[in-house]
Amino acid sequence: MLTLSLTPGSAQALYAQIADQVAYAIRSGHVTAGEVLPSVRSVAEQLAVNPNTVVKAYAHLEVVGLIRGLPGRGFVVEASRPVLSKAELNRRLDEAISPVVSAAARYGWIRQDIMDALSHRFDQEGLP
């Protein structure tokens, strides 16, 4: 089951918010390989967004290899892992953690606070 929740007007484009959340649902196993994603129209209706935004999100996920478009059937979740270079994976990791690091400076969290919180979340999500 895919549940999406958007923050329109924020710094992140809506298509990127959708793509991130679907990618997360796939990587964390909430949506499994072979499963058909909800149609562009139904996602657009559910979220009250322009269907083109959903099209763009799905196209993005297709480019990174997480989903595949089937003519007349919509999009299914791919079995294989996405092929990204090590450098690109590192770049994305760096991009993902930078808000945490800036927040740490702001709120005075120390290294250990973040490590603990991170490993707690990994446990919760059942990630290795």
Next chain:
Amino acid sequence: MTDAAITCSGLTRCFGNRMAVDRIDLVVPTGAILGLLGRNGAGKTTLLRLMLGLLRPTNGRVDVLGLPAETTDATHRGRIGFLAEDHPVHTWMTVGGLAHHHRAFFPRFDQAVFDSLINRAGLAPRARLGRLSRGQRASACLAATIAGDPDLLILDDPGLGLDTAARRDLLDAILETVRRPGRTVILSSHHMADIDRVADRIAVLDGGILRANCTLDRFRSAIRRFVFHFDAPPREPTLPGLLTWTSDGNDLDVMVVAPDVQPDILAQSIGARSVREVPASLEDICTAYTGPRRPRPTLASTLAKIRSTVVTGG
């Protein structure tokens, strides 16, 4: 039928010696949802009124659905739906009467659509328009406009005065409208979240001039916020595309039009020691882009002022 729902070329309108709309070239493709942005007095309403033929251009021209905007032919008019900013109504008319009134002008008027929108807004058909609240009046006008099933829907700040649920209905109605082929929507709004949800493209007006005409994603990625760190307190920066800046100690916080620039190259060019890019919300971007180009007071300097004027206990 052409590919453009609206074509403005050199469109200009003066009021006295003030240029309310200044040589605007703008093409709105059929099937698009265009978000019209700009501060109060930027010329949004004037531009919409020119498109509707309610105002004559001082110079230039605007074609709407293939005909000049001033065309008064009833069939042509019946293809254009307009929701005015302040929702003017005949106060003696009832909600149901409003539908009757619109049906006379819009041959495709769909009573079922009207009834369902009215019902969702919790309005009784027998209620007098003059006794409705501002938001209820907005819902009634919106229902009548949408039910007319126009090919071109022009909405001037329709979200104003609507509650959250009614605004959601508004967005649904807009999206539903363009799902039918050949329908085009132009929506002026100050509500960036709404624009983000529905718009394909945006046009930004500033002092009557069209300052942006692009997709929202393009706009969002072109205007960026950087915090530069210097060895000493920085002076007023000279950066191409600089919109706003504030300084705080040795930091310089800028909003700048810099679509394809590497942050470190930018930092190098102004002699900063380091730089970090900070995500900016659509509202921040819009404010910086259309706001005055001068430094704003920093949080730190404001806090210092507060501390010096307010005595705190504990």
